[in-house]
Amino acid sequence: MSLSAPWAQRSFERVLRVLDGGRLGHGLLICGPEKLGKRQLMHALVARLLCSEAGVTQAACGVCRSCRLLAAGTHPDYHDVTLLPNDKGVLKKEIGVDQIRGISQILGLTAQLGGAIVAAVHPADALNRAAANALLKTLEEPQDGRYLLLLTSKPHRLPATVRSRCQRIEMCLPDRDEARQWLQQQHGSGVDVQRALALAEGHPGRADDFLRHGGLALFDSVSRDLLGLARSQLTLSEVCKHWMDEQLAERLAVAVIWIRQQTVDQVRAGKLQSARVAAQYRWAQEANQVRQQLDTPLRSDLLLADLLDQWSKIGEHAGLRG
Ligand SMILES: [Zn+2]
Incomplete structure (x- = not known):
């Protein structure tokens, strides 16, 4: 599996090298401007951490049992924590403490497939204060093969105590030439990519939005x-x-x-x-x-x-x- 934008793919490859060098932390803060492909990076990393067949510096194989369960949304050792709908079906604005307590317990259990256990919280800036405090305890007790991924484009909104306990995986804006080439691949040559990129102040994800909508x-x-x-x-x-x-x-x-x-x-x-x-x-x-x-x-x-x-x-x- 490769990520759709070259800068996202580069970030992923960097993370794989850190992982295979045995230097990947237990708490990971995936951050950077919105619409650059951070979510895709998170999914690729989750898959790789759970995959039972991936070789050194390779992405998840996509065919092992773990990969198939993850693709079907039924992997017993992956836990997705995100905003939930309220009684009226509208998404709540915060991730609450009950959701976090659940993952703290799960990360302490034995993995059902015998590999890693991974939890991902997104958007992590939606954690309320009590939830962030509960998360702190989990971050302070790292265990082998247990990973907690936090995804956000607003890391400054997380308490400094949470940020300082995470390894940062930061995705940055690509240079203009790379952004322009990527936009041209997405939209073809008959489109004013240059102007969209200028209006988006060099941000390819926003320029892409401009052109699509x-x-x-x-x-x-x-x-x-x-x-x-x-x-x-x-x-x-x-x-x-x-x-x-x-x-x-x-x-x-x-x-x-x-x-x-x-x-x-x-x-x-x-x-x-x-x-x-x-x-x-x-x-x-x-x-x-x-x-x-x-x-x-x-x-x-x-x-x-x-x-x-x-x-x-x-x-x-x-x-x-x-
Ligand atoms: Zn696999």
Whole structure:
């Protein structure tokens, strides 16, 4: 089994060398930016730790009994700990202490297939305080052939005591050339990969999302609206209605990227005074806040109207390019 992105495959091969060198820890923190393939790396590592036939620095064989049970989702020595649905079928926001107590006990048992026992917690930043404390005890008592994998793109949200007891497996952004080549393989040559990558600030996973979900068209639409508002070619209520009608959260996310890029371009061209730079970055922060408040009882139409009103004042004299 090889991982789909070359940087993920490289990370996996590094981990295999550490494993076969006898240096792989019991608690493993798999981290790095989102959408780079960390989950795939986690699954490949789980399979390799459980596989009974894999050779040195090889991935899981995919055919032994252990590999087949894992693929079927019925491996007795693998335990997946993730967010569970509540009574209404909506995913809870936290991983609770009961879920962690369960794995502490399981890691202390004899493996049913006689090999390793592996538990994976994802996303690990969703562990609540009591759950993280319970996890600490497990991390402090390492045993041979027992592995606890924690997956997160926000490792800073884990208590330092948990982080310091884990071996870190970090996946980093690839360089632009590699990211561009990979995107071209995914989307073909007729697509504006370069532009998607620039909008995603060099992040291939986000650029891939842009290309798959019409992100470039959305970017153009947001850009038209904000420029139209700044130049008084569109009214506040027109833009508000347009954004409220469709993809509000996505539009806000794209607006943040757009204003950041405009600001960087203007600064490079020597066109922007520092007070205006600060105002534009502040507006980007406000837009992010509004996006985070969309799930709260606050009225999103009022939040948006206020945000766009601020924008029309900031953008009026900003010398923006469209
Ligand atoms: Zn196998």
